[in-house]
Amino acid sequence: MSLIVNHVNYIYGEKTAMEVRALSDVSFKIEDGEFIGVIGHTGCGKSTLMQLLNGILKPSSGEIYYNGQDISDEDFDKKLLRSKVGLVFQYPEHQLFEVDVFTDVCFGPKNMGLDDNEIQLRAYDALKAVGLRDECFYVSPFDLSGGEKRRVAIAGVLAMKPDILILDEPTAGLDPKGREEILGLIKKLHDESNISIVLVSHSMEDVAEYADRIIVIDDGRIVFDDTPQNVFENYEMLNEMGLSVPAAKRVLYKLLEKGIPVRAKAITVADAVDEIYRVYQNSGLGGAR
Secondary structure, three states, rough: EEEEEEEEEEEEEOOOOOOOOOOOOEHHHHHOEEEEEEEEEOOHHHHHHHHHHHHOOOOOOEEEEEOOOEEOOOOOHHHHHHHHEEEEEEOHHHOOOOHEEEEEEEEEEEEEOOOHHHHHHHHHHHHHHHHHHHOOOOOOHOOOHHHHHHHHHHHHHOOOOOOEEEOOOOOOOHHHHHHHHHHHHHHHHHHEEEEEEEEEOOHHHHHHOOOOEEEEEEOOEEEEEEOOHHHHOOHHHHHHHOOOHHHHHHHHHHHOOOOOOOOOOOHHHHHHHHHHHHHHHHOOOOOOO
16 A cells, blocks of 8 residues: 655644744655655654654645545545554653553554454564563553563554554664664564565664665755665765764775775675675785785
8 A cells, every 4th residue: 555745745833923844845655565764864854754644743735645545635534544554653652551561552453443352362463573571461561671662662553454664763762782673673574564664763774774765854855765875875965964874884985085995885784894805805815814
């Protein structure tokens, strides 16, 4: 099921003294099974855009189409939209509120009007899919660690079986181990279920490693919408926007500055290591002892 954003604008406090334009003439399409990274500096409009996709906010102008229908139409079923285009907030506390984890994850399917057996089955399957320990099912979600809370928040959305899963900074505040676990979980969900993923992140490394396509937003406008390799070729423009390129690519640029003939195309650590090893081997030093 595709989601199409067509010339969307969003203005906070429109026609008031506090008017602020958050998004300007934004257009793109999300296809089935895509893994899209969305990057941009703080305040560029990323979170506003995600809330528009989920129907929490309504465009000031322009249209958003889900399965061919404008989600702003009076007769459009917003409950259906939010079950099919699931949004996981940056802070899981914003969407966890029930007395225990299992009840919390049941909320979405229950709100869809499903019968009790289906609700409980979906909740159980979702919690197992995110790898939450069984002993956590009947404790308060607020007694869990940061990483566990995020797993519960993701499970709550997965239980509705969405076509598109939007994650707004899902690794914010986590330690490196927790960050790696959450990103691994997201990749596994994408690979095994072919669900479309939209990952909002400040980490260039994360989107370089996992995304097939990157959308760069600056001052409310889409500046780039391309493959990670093509986006990160625009080193100087990204710097001007307050962004960067992945650390692996920065290392290759430094080596080039020192006259080492690497090809600075790599954007992941693994690919950068392969490139450095290639140059090392070609230098004639690879076989030296």
